Amino acid sequence: MESGERLTATSPTEIKTDEDLLGPGAKPGTVPTDLEQATGLERLEILGKMEGIDVFDMRPLDASRKGTLDNPVMVRSAGEEQYAGCTGVPADSHNVVWLRMDRQRPVERCPECGSVYKMEYVGPQDDGHGHGHHHGFEEPKTFADYVKPEYW
Numbered sequence: 448m449e450s451g452e453r454l455t456a457t458s459p460t461e462i463k464t465d466e467d468l469l470g471p472g473a474k475p476g477t478v479p480t481d482l483e484q485a486t487g488l489e490r491l492e493i494l495g496k497m498e499g500i501d502v503f504d505m506r507p508l509d510a511s512r513k514g515t516l517d518n519p520v521m522v523r524s525a526g527e528e529q530y531a532g533c534t535g536v537p538a539d540s541h542n543v544v545w546l547r548m549d550r551q552r553p554v555e556r557c558p559e560c561g562s563v564y565k566m567e568y569v570g571p572q573d574d575g576h577g578h579g580h581h582h583g584f585e586e587p588k589t590f591a592d593y594v595k596p597e598y599w
């Protein structure tokens with residue numbers, strides 16, 4: 448089990464200091480865009496939306512119902528993989544169980560309460576040769592298509 452550091456959005460990754468949140472301002476003779484004028488949290492939000500990420504969407508998982516295979520609890524992710532911490536329904540019914548989902552296997556079932564979660568990929572579409580880390584293997588897709596999610 449790795450840490451849960453991927454629970455929240457990991458991008459925009461460039462923002463590390465307050466200076467990075469200061470807009471450059473509009474160039475002379477141009478009309479400033481929202482991005483150029485925005486600073487601080489507003490700029491962070493705009494930068495996030497430019498990458499297709501709602502940086503403020505860090506609400507806890509939906510614990511108001513139990514996910515099923517037909518109607519899983521959706522977990523948004525802009526990355527290749529996402530960890531979700533399940534505490535059952537209602538929340539805190541059991542100790543947190545970390546479930547790992549990725550784009551190849553987006554559905555995961557909590558072994559404790561049986562609630563089903565599905566990662567909804569909201570990041571940029573790529574052609575399979577994109578940047579970032581890869582797992583170094585390719586799922587046998589024809590095989591995976593015939594395997595029921597509960598056996599993953």
Ligand SMILES: [Zn+2]
Pocket residue numbers: 533534535536541544557558559560561562
């Ligand atoms: Zn659970």
